[in-house]
Amino acid sequence: MAGTAPFDRPYVGRFAPSPTGELHFGSMVAAVGSYLRAREMGGAWRVRIEDLDPPREIAGAAERQLQTLARFGLLPDGPVERQSLLQSRYQRALHGLLQRGLAFRCSCTRKDLPTDGVYPGTCRKNAASGRPARSIRFRVDDAELEFDDAVQGPQRQNPAQQCGDFVIRRTDGLIAYQLAVVVDDGSAGVTEVVRGADLVDSTARQILLQRALGLPRTAYAHLPLIVDAHGRKLSKSEGDDPIERLPTPAALRLVLRALGHEPPGGLRTLDALWAWAEKNWNLEQVPAGPVSIGVQGPDHDDYT
Ligand code: GLU
Numbered sequence: 405m406a407g408t409a410p411f412d413r414p415y416v417g418r419f420a421p422s423p424t425g426e427l428h429f430g431s432m433v434a435a436v437g438s439y440l441r442a443r444e445m446g447g448a449w450r451v452r453i454e455d456l457d458p459p460r461e462i463a464g465a466a467e468r469q470l471q472t473l474a475r476f477g478l479l480p481d482g483p484v485e486r487q488s489l490l491q492s493r494y495q496r497a498l499h500g501l502l503q504r505g506l507a508f509r510c511s512c513t514r515k516d517l518p519t520d521g522v523y524p525g526t527c528r529k530n531a532a533s534g535r536p537a538r539s540i541r542f543r544v545d546d547a548e549l550e551f552d553d554a555v556q557g558p559q560r561q562n563p564a565q566q567c568g569d570f571v572i573r574r575t576d577g578l579i580a581y582q583l584a585v586v587v588d589d590g591s592a593g594v595t596e597v598v599r600g601a602d603l604v605d606s607t608a609r610q611i612l613l614q615r616a617l618g619l620p621r622t623a624y625a626h627l628p629l630i631v632d633a634h635g636r637k638l639s640k641s642e643g644d645d646p647i648e649r650l651p652t653p654a655a656l657r658l659v660l661r662a663l664g665h666e667p668p669g670g671l672r673t674l675d676a677l678w679a680w681a682e683k684n685w686n687l688e689q690v691p692a693g694p695v696s697i698g699v700q701g702p703d704h705d706d707y708t
Contacts, residue, residue, distance in 0.1 A: 411595045411623070415447025418594050419473075419480075420585065422454040423465035427472045428645050429659070429697055430600055430630040430638055436659045437627045438598035439478055440685040450592055451480035456487045456584050459576075475652055477674050485592070487584050494579040497587045497617055498540060498572065506616050507572060509537035523568030540573035542583075542613065549608040554625035555690050556601065561608035570609055586610050590619035601626040601693055602637075628693020630662060638697060646697070653677055662697065664689040 419435045421427060427435065442449035451473065453466045470484065501507035510527040518524060528543065546564040553559050563570065572583040589597060597607075604626040614621055630638050638645075646655045653674050660667060660681055667680045 411445070413593065413595060413620070415442060415445035415595050416450060416593045417442035417445070417447060417596055417598055418450040418452055418589065418592060419478075420452040420454050420588075420599070421466075421469050422457070422460070423462060423469060424457075424460050425462055425465055426645075427469045427647060428638060429647055429655075429662075431469075432472075432476070432647055432655070432659050433627055433630055433662050434598070434600045435473060435478055436476070436656070436681075437625075437663050437690065440663075440681055441596065441598050441625065441687060443682050444685050444687070445596075447595070448481040449478075450482055450485070450594070452485040452487065452588055452592070454487050454581070454584070456579055456581065458488075458578075472647065476656060477678055485588065487579075487588065490584075490588065491579070493587050493591065494584055497583060498579075501542065501572070501616060502540065504616075505543075507540050507542050508569070510539045510541045510569075510571075511535035511537050513538065521567060522565065523570070525569060528569065538575045539571045541569040542572045542609075542616070543569050544609075544612060549611060551607060551611060551624060553604065553607075554596075554623065554687055555628070556604060556626045556692050559604065559607065561605065563609050563612060566605065567609070572613075582606060582609050583613060586613040586617065586619065589622060590614065590617065594622055596623040596625060598625045598627065601629040625687060625690075628662065628691050628695040631694045631696050633696055635694070635696065658697070662695045664691050 417438045419438045421431055439449050451470070453469070455461055455466060466486070473479070498507065508528060512526050516526060523541065544563045546562065548560050548562045550558065550560050570582060572580050574580055607624055611621060632638055646658050650658070653672055656674060656677050657667060660677070665681060665684060667677055671677050671680055
C-alpha cells in the first residue's frame with residue numbers, strides 16, 4: 405500500500421527545479437506532492453536547484469522559485485543544494501564509470517547521429533578513432549527494465565531502444581541531467597523520487613546509473629502531467645498560470661485538486677489548507693493523469 409511502502413532507510417524526498425523560469429502550476433504540483441508524501445512518511449523534504457545548464461538558466465529564477473515555495477509555506481528541511489557547486493561529485497562519478505568501462509568517450513557530431521535519436525553505438529568500441537572526443541556516453545545493454553511507479557503503476561522501459569548509450573557529459577562539457585540527478589539523489593539519501601510524469605521516461609536510465617554507481621535504488625512516484633483545456637502541455641505563458649493569477653490559498657487548493665484531493669470549501673487560509681492536506685493526504689488518490697487545469701478554480705474574491 406502506498407502509505408506503508410517499505411523503505412529500509414529513513415525517508416527522504418525532494419523537489420528539484422531547474423531555474424529556467426518561474427515555478428508554474430505543474431512545478432507546484434510536483435513541489436506539493438513531494439512535500440506531502442515526505443510528511444506522510446515522517447521523512448525529510450529537500451530542495452535542490454538544478455542549475456547545471458547556464459545557457460538555459462534565467463537570472464534570478466532560482467531565488468524567485470525559492471520565494472514562491474516560501475509564499476506557499478513550503479520550507480525545505482536542511483540547506484538548499486545547488487548543482488553548480490557540486491561539480492567535483494560529478495567528475496568523480498564520471499571518472500569511475502570511465503575507468504570501469506561503463507562509459508566511453510564519443511566523437512560523434514550531430515551529423516553522425518540518426519534522426520530517431522537512438523545512438524547506434526558508433527564509438528562504443530573504438531573511442532575517438534582519430535577524431536577528438538566530444539561527449540561521454542553511458543553504455544546500455546539491450547534489456548528491458550521493470551519498476552513499479554506508485555502513481556503510474558508498473559512500467560517497462562528498454563533504454564537501448566529508447567535512446568541507446570546516452571550522454572552523461574555533453575559536448576559543451578556540461579554534466580548531463582541524467583547523471584547529476586542520480587549522483588545528487590544518492591548523496592542526499594533520497595529514498596523516493598516524486599516528480600512530474602514528464603520524467604517517467606528517464607527513470608530506467610537513472611536506475612541503470614544508480615546500479616552502476618553502487619547507489620541504493622530509489623522508489624518512484626510520477627505525478628500527473630498538467631495540461632490545458634485542449635489537452636496540451638501547459639505553456640509557460642504568464643498571466644494564465646494560477647500560481648501567478650490567484651491568491652496563494654486559492655492556488656494551493658487547485659494544486660491539491662490536481663493531486664486528487666479536495667479540501668472542504670470552508671477552508672480559506674494556507675494554514676487550514678495545509679493542516680487538512682497533511683491529515684488527508686493519500687498517494688493512492690493521486691490520478692495518473694493527465695489532469696486538465698481547465699477545471700474552473702475557486703473565485704478570486706473568495707480569497708482576498
Ligand atoms: N530539474 C528537473 C526539472 O525541473 C526535475 C528533475 C527531477 O525531479 O528529477 O524538470
